[in-house]
Amino acid sequence: MQPPTVIDGLVRLVTPLHVASFDRSSFSTPGTAGAANHTPTATIPVWLHGDERPFHMPLYSGNSIRGRTRRAAGRMIASRIKPLSVQQYHFLTCGSVSASPATGGTADLAMLARARKDLYLGVWGGGPYLAPSGFRARAMVPICGSTLTTGMVPDEFAQFAIPARSSWGLLTRFTCLKKDDLLTGADADIRELFVDYDTVALNYAAEVFSASVARKASKEAEAVDRSARKAAKSAGIVAAPTEKVPVAKKTTIANMFSLDAIPPGVPMYFRLEAAPHLSAAQLTLLSRCVLAMFNEPLGGWCRAGFGVVAPDLRITRDAESRPLGQLEAGRWQLHPDTFTEADVQSLEEELNAVTVDSVNALIVGQDG
Helix, strand or coil, rough: CCEEEEEEEEEEEEECCEEEECCCCCCCCCCCCCCCCEEECCHHHCCCCCCCEEEEEEEHHHHHHHHHHHHHHHHHHHHHHHHHHHHHHHHHHHHCHHHHHCCCCCCCHHHHHHHHHHHCCHHHCCCCCCCCEEEEEECEEEHHHHHHHCCCHHHHHHHHHHCCCCHHHCEEEEEECCHHHHCCCCCCHHHCCCCCHHHHHHHHHHHHHHHHHHHHHHHHHHHHHHHHHHHHHHCCCCCCCCCCCCCCCCCCCCCCEEEEEEECCCCEEEEEEEEECCCCCHHHHHHHHHHCCCCCCCCCCHHHHCEEEEEEEEEEECEEEECCCCCCCCEECCCCCCCCHHHHHHHHHHHHCHHHHHHHHHCCCCCC
């Protein structure tokens, strides 16, 4: 059996990487677990031989890699057939036009064979009959002793490993403070912005204080009611329903919150495996889209500079490895030695051959 084409390598974090997890059971930095205004980053438990508890490994998921590369491919195709309909947009960015696959029909072998050869559907899969994908993307994980031990990272990358023995070394906490300048008067010119700043600020401060007292009282009443219901349930008493106490709204915009992120400098291992049947055009497109993914910040909090990475990837075909990309004018592009001119030309020809009708045929699962 012919081995898959592998794109893998080192991805070093230039700025912190945060992938929001809204699962409160997720691992968090000390003092933040369960905090209402804290967002942990995504982790998975990794068991190591002899350990009494799992090692919580932060990651950038394979599903995110698939989604980013699919959208990059969708943009290339969309630029050639625009303007788009809603269905066309969803198909090119998500691989489907609804949350449910097609019903009332079956995909025959000819239809699946056409999907497999299609420039877009043959690589990312999807469509009304859920055509299979042409590649597998692993989660991008830190290069450390734990990932080397479990085989998540090949031994040849051991030279880049950081000495993290626990999750603490792979996560850091960022605390953010949002100030209410109307209360603090931090703006030196604030008095010029109001007719009577002192009166406005005093009235606003009184409103904020009153709302704060009301919020505290309503939360205390809610806690008392919850405790009473819990005690009644333990005693086997069915408590009568009570009117829910409305929680007073917060009026100030001041806020404090925190989040977890993988700190800058952490080396990550990237790997995806492309099926041997992918054509030269399909593989060239996938490679372009991988590099396009790294031309944009990854994860969340990009507005604060998070998610900038520096990839050093290779592509291995037929036991021969070549660099995947190179940096040109601040953008990652295909390395000139990676694909032949014929490969690149075949991709351009197939992209130019995409039409509105051909995309619509894929959407409805027709043989076009």
